[in-house]
Amino acid sequence: MPASAFGVVPRAVLLDQQLGHAxxxxxxxxxxxxxxxxxxxxxxxxxxxxxxxxxxxNVRALLSQLEACGYLxxxxxxxxxxxxxxxxxxxxxxxxxxxxxxGQENLSEADEKNHG
Numbered sequence: 001m002p003a004s005a006f007g008v009v010p011r012a013v014l015l016d017q018q019l020g021h022a023x024x025x026x027x028x029x030x031x032x033x034x035x036x037x038x039x040x041x042x043x044x045x046x047x048x049x050x051x052x053x054x055x056x057x058n059v060r061a062l063l064s065q066l067e068a069c070g071y072l073x074x075x076x077x078x079x080x081x082x083x084x085x086x087x088x089x090x091x092x093x094x095x096x097x098x099x100x101x102x103g104q105e106n107l108s109e110a111d112e113k114n115h116g
Contacts, residue, residue, distance in 0.1 A: 007031025010093045013071055022058075023065045026051065027072070030089055038091040041077060063089075 009028050013019065019027075029050055033040035042050075044059045053059060066072035073090040 005032045018069055023062045026062045027066055030091060034091055039088055041086060041088045043086055
């Protein structure tokens with residue numbers, strides 16, 4: 001990842017008082033890895049190194065915190081032989097008062113397209 005990479009962090013994530021500073025920092029770091037669908041797949045060890053943490057268990061705990069708050073979804077990634085390669089991370093973004101998963105329309109948007 002080049003040092004010039006950047007990511008976008010939704011205001012709702014920044015203002016969420018339930019998130020600790022380290023979890024917020026991890027979300028921002030994941031955003032630098034994310035593609036146009038807000039999906040990325042860095043290893044937990046890479047995230048540990050990027051954040052300067054001593055133990056990968058700390059990264060896993062922060063990922064769990066982001067999941068519990070609804071800002072992240074972990075999906076297993078499998079190779080052609082069926083062996084799990086790691087996880088893909090899907091960042092959830094907030095739009096208005098609704099939580100939105102990139103790549104999925106909410107019902108009001110779909111209704112507008114079909115009836116509007």
